[in-house]
Amino acid sequence: MQPRNMSMSGVVDLAAVKAAGEAKQKAEQARAEAARQGVAPGAGVRLVLDVDEAGFELEVLQRSAEVPVVVDFWADWCEPCKQLSPLLERLAQEYAGRFVLAKVDVEANQLLFQQFGVQSIPAVFAVVAGQALPLFQGAAPEEQIRQVLDQLIAVAEQRFGIVGVAVEPGQGAEAAPAAPVSPYDSVLGAAHEALDAGDLGGAVRAYQNVLSDDPGNAEAKLGLAQAELLQRVQGLDPQQVRKAAADAPGDVAAQITAADLDLVGGHVADAFGRLIDTVKRSAGEDREAARVRLLELFEVIGPEDPRVTAARTALSRALF
Secondary structure, X not given: OOOOXXXXXXOOOOOHHHHHHHHHHHHHHHHHHHHHOOOOOOOOOOOEEEOOOOOHHHHHHHXXXXXXXXXXXEOOOOHHHHHHHHHHHHHHHHHOOOOEEEEEEOOOOHHHHHHOOOOOOOEEEEEEXXXXXXXXEOOOOHHHHHHHHHHHHHHHHHHHOXXXXXXXXXXXXXXXXXOOOOOOHHHHHHHXXXXXXOOHHHHHHHHHHHHHHOOOOHHHHHHHHHHHHHHHHOOOOHHHHHHHHHHOOOOHXXXXXXXXXXXXXXXXXXXXXXXXHHHXXXXXXXXXXXXXXXXXXXXXXXXXXXXXXHHHHHHHHHHO
């Protein structure tokens, strides 16, 4: 069982924009349906779940379209787990519906353990709109865990429109404030559809239209970066591109094109490393071209990704 739309091996998921749009739409539909039926949005919400392989699709992947799901991999024999798991359960109650905790016993669910690439426990991941994100490993201090959770919640809302459901612990639930409707939702929806249909030019124009009015729109930035990347590699011969880059390490244009192909193929570290090395070896306009392309590829992956953070540090060292 391979979970859908999950990056289990670091491969770039170029359907992320579409997934974000779908997740946002599902969350809004769920809130609207609950309001129509006169049901409090948080009614019946369980904040802590025991999840196995059979229930993963429903309890984690589908649920992650409405609320961030934090996945705690644990085992009875793991002493640090006995410290971390109760802390995560307490925080799930305290955060009152802004995330849901899914506990996975690795002894009984080896397949999930392997699919997430867990090397040791305790290990904590998040799933948002069907996308897996590594959070931390080991029994981290509470202050650090709170910071990670706050960042996760912010990313879920800003990038995917997922706000969770407000729940008052121990007293049922109360209605969550309705998510504001963005004036760009229809344009972004059309852009997502164009991207999914392979109309890259149409997608690029739609995202650019949003950004011309709202330069800080994170969803449009991500979509534009991905659509432009796909445009650049369309029709390229991968073998020819890689041979040209290997034969001429000093050819900045060849290295930039090869980096694009690296990223589309899921070789994120290779793409970043290639361009950082190019920055180190070049000067003037060539150096600036490599630097700018690297920043564009950062947009494709997303600023919160640890690989981007590490590459930014390496780029700073290469420049200064």
